[in-house]
Amino acid sequence: MNPSSISEVVGPIDRRLIDILSIERNKWVEVDETLAAPFDALQSLIFSGGKRIRPAFFYWAHVGAGGDGLSKIAVNAGAAIEMLHAFALAHDDVMDHSSSRRGEPSIWQHFTDLHDESGWAGNSREFGEAVAILVGDLAHVIADQLMRDISPTVSQIWDELRLEVNIGQYLDVLSGARQTFDRDGARRILEYKTGRYSVQRPLHLGAAIAGKYDEFADFFTDFGRPVGVAFQLRDDLLGVFGDEKATGKPVGDDLREGKPTSLVAAAYEKANAQQTEVLHLIGSEDLADSDVARIQEVIIETEADQVIEKEIKSLTTVALRELETSSLKKEALEALRELALFVAYRSY
Template identity: 40%
Template structure:
C-alpha cells in the first residue's frame, strides 16, 4: 500500500510538471506568433519599420530562464486554474515581455555589451551606425533605439495582459510601478554608493522578491480566482526572491560570463550597492575605495570580498531564505503536489549557475 501511495504521488508530480511545461511551451509559441504578426503589420508600412520589432524578436528568441512566466503558471495551477484556459498563457507572455523591456533598459543603464550571449540592443545598433557611417553620434543612436525597443516591449506587455482576467489588473499595476521605482532606487543608490544594507535589501525585494517571484505568483493565482493565496505567496515570494537576487549578486561577482551570457563584474563597474557589497564594505572600508578608484580590476575586488568572508555568509543567508520561503507554504490551502513543486522551484532559482 505504501509503495502504491509513493507511485501515485510521483505520477501526480510528473503530471503537474508536464502541465506546467506545456503551458510554458504554449507561452513561447504565443510570443512568437504575436511578434510575427507585428512583423507583418509593420513590413506593410515600410521595410525599415520592422527594425524595432526584429530587435525585440531576436532578444526573445535568444532564450532566457523564463522565471517569471514559470512562477505565474505555477501560481495559476497551484490555485486550481484550468490549464485549458488561454488566459494564463497570455498573462505569462505579458510578464516575459515586461521582463524583456526591463532588460533592454537595464543594459543601457549599466552600459552592458552583451545579453543572453548576444550584443545588447544598444551596442548592436551603435555598431550598425558606425559600420554604415550614418549621421550623428553612434552611441546616442544605439541608446535611443534601445530605449524605443524597450518601450515597445512595454507596450506589447500591456497588450498581452489585456487578454487576462480583470482580476489581475491591481497586482499587474503594482508589479510594474514597483519595478520602475526599484530601478530608480538602484540607480540612486549606485550614484550615492553609501553603505546602507536596509536600502539594498529593499531594492532587492522590489526588483526580485516581488517582481520575479511574488507578483508573478499572485498574477497566476488572481487569474485563477484565488486571491486568498496572496499572503502565503507574498511570504514565499519575498524570501525566495531575495535568495534569487543574492545568487544574482554572487554570479555577477564570481560567475563566468560564458555561462551567464553577460559581462562579469558589472555591479563593480556600475557601483551597484548590492547587499553583497554593502556587507563587505561594512567589514572592510578599503573595498569602497577600491571600487571607486579608476583602473581597478574585478579580480582585485573578488579577492577582497573573499577575505571578508561575506560570500560564505551570503550562501548561508540564501539557504535560510529558501527554508523560510518554503515554510510559508506549509499551511497554504493548495494541493501538496504544488507545495512540493514550489519547493523545488525555490531551490532551482536560489542555486542556479547562470
C-alpha cells in the first residue's frame, strides 16, 4: 500500500494520463481501428499497479518550493514523468527478456501471444518485441507533448533526465554483456539509470517549475542522490529475495539477466573460490530455480545482503539529515521524509 505522500496527490495526474491517452487513442482509431491496441497496451502498463513514486517526488518538491501542485503545468509535468517511466519499462522488458511486469505479461509478451493466437505470418517473438518498442516510443512522444510550453531551465532538466536514463540503460546492458560485477561500476549504473531519473530530476523539475531551481537545486541534489541510490539498492534486494506476488516479477530474473547489481558485486568481493563458482552461474538464461537458490545462499553466506542493508540505512540517514536544514514548507518536508523511508524499506 502506498503512503499518503503518494496516494493523496496522484489523482489529478492519473486523470490527466487517462485523458491524453483517450484523446490520442480516439484520434488514431479513426485512421485504423487496429491502432487501438498499442494505446490500450500503454494504458494497461501505466495502470497496472505502478507506485507513482517519481510524480510524488516531483509534486512535493514543487509544493515545497512554493508551487501549486494542482496547476495545469504541474499536473502535466507529473503525468509526463510517469509517461516517460512507461517508455523505459516497455523498452527495458524487451532488453531484459522479461516476460512479466507487475504480475501481468509484459508488452512484448502480450503481443507475442497475440501473434501466436492469431496465426499471423512471421516470427511471433520478433513481432512482439517490435510492437513493444513502438509502444515505448509512443509513450516518449506523449511525455514530450505533456512538457510543452516550459521554460528554458525546465527544458534543460527534462532533456538531462531523458538522456541520463538512456545512458544508464546502455551502461547496464554493456556491463551485463561483459559480466563485470564491480561495485563502482554498479553504483555508476544505478545512479544514472535509476537514481537521477527516479528521484533527483523529478525533484529538480518540481523546483524549476515553481521558479525556484537556483534556490533549491543543491539541496535537492544532496537529498535526492542518497535517496535515489537507496531506492535502487532496495530494488536489487527485492529482485533476488522479494515476494513475487508483491513485486510482480519472478524472483531470480535479475540473476538470469546477469544484472551488474551492487548486491552481486558485494557477494563477489567476499566469496571464496567455491562460492565464486556458484556466482558464475549468474547471467545464464536457463538458470533453474535450484540455481537461484544456490546463488541466494552464497549472497547470504557472504553477508552481501547485510552490506547492502547497511548501505541503505546509511544513505537514508544522510538524506533525512538534509531535510533538517531545509527551508521547504513543513508539509513538503514531512512528505519527502515519508517518501525517502518508503523507497528505502518497501517490500514491493
